[in-house]
Amino acid sequence: MALDGMLQMLSGIKVIDMTQFVAGPTASRILAEVGADVIKVELAPFGDRSRVQGVKPKQPEEGAAPHSTYFFQHNHSKRGIALDFKNPKARDILKRLIEQADVLVENFSPGVMARAGLAYEDLKKINPRLVMCSISFAGQSGPLSGKPGYDYIGQAYAGVTGMIGEPDGSPAMVTMAIGDVSTGVSAAMAIAVALFHRERTGEGQHVESTLLDTYFHMHEASIPRVSMLGDKYTQQRTGSQHPDGGPTGIFKCGDGQYITLMSLAHQWPQLIKALDMPELLDDARFATASMRRKNNGLLKDILEGWLASVGSRAACLAKLEEQRIPSAPVLNLNEVIALEHLNERGTVRTAVDPLLGSFKIPGMPTRFSAWKGTGQLSAARLGEHNTEVLKELGLSPGEISELHEQKVFVKDASLRNAV
Structure with a gap:
């Protein structure tokens, strides 16, 4: 045809x-x-x-x-x-x-x-x-x-x-x-x-x-980890947060709307710069990726406190994108269907x-x-x-x-x- x-x-x-x-x-x-x-x-x-x-x-x-x-x-x-x-x-x-x-x-x-x-x-x-x-x-x-x-x-x-x-x-x-x-x-x-x-x-x-x-x-990382650690590894449900920390997960902005943010280990300095919190660089609780994973809940509180101070979802995303932090609005399907990018x-x-x-x-x-x-x-x-x-x-x-x-x-x- x-x-x-x-x-x-x-x-x-x-x-x-x-x-x-x-x-x-x-x-x-x-x-x-x-x-x-x-x-x-x-x-x-x-x-x-x-x-x-x-x-x-x-x-x-x-x-x-x-x-x-x-x-x-x-x-x-x-x-x-x-x-x-x-x-x-x-x-x-x-x-x-x-x-x-x-x-x-x-x-x-x-x-x-x-x-x-x-x-x-x-x-x-x-x-x-x-x-x-x-x-x-x-x-x-x-x-x-x-x-x-x-x-x-x-x-x-x-x-x-x-x-x-x-x-x-x-x-x-x-x-x-x-x-x-x-x-x-x-x-x-x-x-x-x-x-x-x-x-x-x-x-x-x-x-x-x-x-x-x-x-x-589809398991991109879990199978080798569980296989090698065996009984030493206990799978935990972590709700809106990724179990590997980062921080990576879903966070609430000051206007009540949500974003998804993903910060890999090498992006931690960039995230600190976006938050304008240089003191976090010297904070032992967040010094390594494993420490940030261990203190993921505390990181979530810090990040959501910053998001609340910034205000709207659009403003939060703009500040994160200035430092090229991977982030996205949590959209409903009506918003997705209307996206110019997807339609184009x-x-x-x-x-x-x-x-x-x-x-x-x-x-x-x-x-x-x-x-x-x-x-x-x-x-x-x-x-x-x-x-x-x-x-x-x-x-x-x-x-x-x-x-x-x-x-x-x-x-x-x-x-x-x-x-």
Whole structure:
């Protein structure tokens, strides 16, 4: 597919997307945005369960399948078909699609694809060049492989939840699907690497991306420390302050608003200069990074006292930025969506949907000099591209009608009269 005379980077790559919710759809959506032909396979009768999440049309069409901003965000730029996965005819057609595909992405529970005759060992016999990506909670093997799990379950198992919260309170969760989205990004990366390998060798392969592995991979410093110190190290929840001190954390300004400040060891003199407190340089309690970590609570009090004296959040940030101290306002999402920087770069972008209207969604997290992004975004209604995809497989209009009549393939009520 070309856009403004520019060849899309994955043009010619066909992806069969048998995923739902967030992680799997994120992986296939990234591939779709850079030019792959992604065919999203939804299962009858409901389709992707995320269709009922997020904001839905104010006046939904009677009898129509759900459509929502949540589904749109994770599934735009794809074509969509819907079928009865339990029907042998549907599985036969799926195999024909997979036989012609470059990539298959699935996030069923481990074992489901094998029971349907769609395990990688089965599929590579009909398509040796296939790159199959399985996305799951904990992997295709191991003691936890059969456990159902979503993002927040992964947070807990990976030790993330136990790190968050006030010292005298309960653990807390990050209430956004960081693990799901990151698992989707890692899956897209793995697929791209496997495609590159295939171009060199002609061989497809089976790759995995799991929520638990992804969350564990996010620990940037804790794992070696705990491993080496063992029982000598006790993990402590530190609320709004980073356990390594600095000071690094969230601090209240004189106007009641909050900032995040991060001062690394080499920036301590700069922070003292910003505070205009030269006496801190000779204070033994803060002489080293380890001493500052030990006296983190006292540092927080000193810093918040200074912030209160300065006054407004804007004034506090200005003084810190004079000394190039990494700092930021703690923004709400309305403020974030309005940021000029994010809008100028396309990180915040506008989607327009016939049923949902106009709304903002995130842009791609990466930039390419040879690719300037997609144009108008759209997300398929349930079964919207059944006829189109089946025609491409060589089925006749009569055969396609019969598949719909037998409910082997299904489509949104509003599309049933469409050719």
